[in-house]
Amino acid sequence: MMLKGKRFLITGIADKHSLAMYVAKKVLEFGGSVVCTGLGVSQHHENLSDKAKAFLLSTYTDFQQCVEKELGEDALTRVMDVSLEASMDEFCQDMKKNNIHFDGFLHAIAMDKTIRKKVVKPLLEVSLQEFCETMDVSAYSLIRITKKLSDYEILNPGASICSISYIAAAKVTFHPYRNISIAKAALERITIELADELGRKNGTRVNCVRFSPYMGSKAGNATLNEKDVNYAGEVSPLGNAHPEDLAYDVVNLFRPDAKITGEIRHIDGGYHIMG
Numbered sequence: 001m002m003l004k005g006k007r008f009l010i011t012g013i014a015d016k017h018s019l020a021m022y023v024a025k026k027v028l029e030f031g032g033s034v035v036c037t038g039l040g041v042s043q044h045h046e047n048l049s050d051k052a053k054a055f056l057l058s059t060y061t062d063f064q065q066c067v068e069k070e071l072g073e074d075a076l077t078r079v080m081d082v083s084l085e086a087s088m089d090e091f092c093q094d095m096k097k098n099n100i101h102f103d104g105f106l107h108a109i110a111m112d113k114t115i116r117k118k119v120v121k122p123l124l125e126v127s128l129q130e131f132c133e134t135m136d137v138s139a140y141s142l143i144r145i146t147k148k149l150s151d152y153e154i155l156n157p158g159a160s161i162c163s164i165s166y167i168a169a170a171k172v173t174f175h176p177y178r179n180i181s182i183a184k185a186a187l188e189r190i191t192i193e194l195a196d197e198l199g200r201k202n203g204t205r206v207n208c209v210r211f212s213p214y215m216g217s218k219a220g221n222a223t224l225n226e227k228d229v230n231y232a233g234e235v236s237p238l239g240n241a242h243p244e245d246l247a248y249d250v251v252n253l254f255r256p257d258a259k260i261t262g263e264i265r266h267i268d269g270g271y272h273i274m275g
């Protein structure tokens with residue numbers, strides 16, 4: 001029960017197959033508690049089309065229902081859109097009002113509109129807006145969440161922050177991702193800079209895990225194809241890692257006494273050692 005009495009913010013659950021859901025379950029298994037945030041309609045969205053509104057409403061309903069079913073009623077659910085400062089303020093005010101503090105959080109958020117139906121746009125065709133949106137949601141959000149929780153004084157000293165990346169942040173792999181790879185590289189660099197800045201400030205730890213390709217989630221299914229996932233599995237000495245393997249590692253990083261920070265580690269069956 002190494003997480004007994006510890007509470008974690010879990011972002012990035014879309015459904016029961018989300019990597020974040022595996023982590024949330026593991027946190028509970030080890031005695032911790034969770035607050036889960038998902039995309040949904042908030043009063044801070046402006047000029048939402050009917051289509052976008054319907055999408056956000058159904059996304060949030062799916063998220064809420066699966067959290068209740070998989071994690072039980074004690075797991076709180078809230079809307080949080082990391083691209084909207086006001087949505088984040090609202091979430092933090094709500095937590096503060098209810099005296100809810102965190103011992104860390106999982107960043108499991110990525111978005112890239114330049115990948116459609118598994119087809120990746122060449123980098124030369126990526127617009128500045130597409131580049132910046134992907135960077136904002138998938139990388140800068142790590143700074144934004146950390147800053148908001150800190151400003152509202154709801155992130156305890158010595159907290160553990162963890163995000164999820166993949167090998168494409170460093171190498172062109174079996175499946176070139178272009179735009180999102182650059183955002184993942186930024187996410188990893190942000191991890192290292194925050195680890196130094198916050199470790200010295202109050203003992204906060206910041207780490208990132210590069211995970212194997214996984215088609216079970218919505219994001220994985222929308223971007224990967226089976227051929228590439230199988231190839232990664234064949235090349236990796238131990239085969240592809242499973243979401244459960246990732247969850248164990250994150251829980252280990254969440255351990256209050258783990259003296260680990262600034263790491264970009266691999267839970268990928270050894271894929272990263274191959275040439």
Ligand SMILES: NC(=O)c1ccc[n+]([C@@H]2O[C@H](COP(=O)([O-])OP(=O)(O)OC[C@H]3O[C@@H](n4cnc5c(N)ncnc54)[C@H](O)[C@@H]3O)[C@@H](O)[C@H]2O)c1
Binds near residue numbers: 039110213219
């Ligand atoms: N699936 C894989 O193969 C794989 C491999 C390595 C790393 N990852 C990373 O793991 C993380 C989780 O992905 P997943 O595979 O579980 O897919 P997923 O689709 O279950 O999760 C992605 C999440 O990002 C959220 N999100 C997108 N925009 C957001 C915003 N503006 N505000 C708040 N949340 C937003 C979505 O709602 C969704 O819950 C991502 O960072 C992804 O890049 C995935």
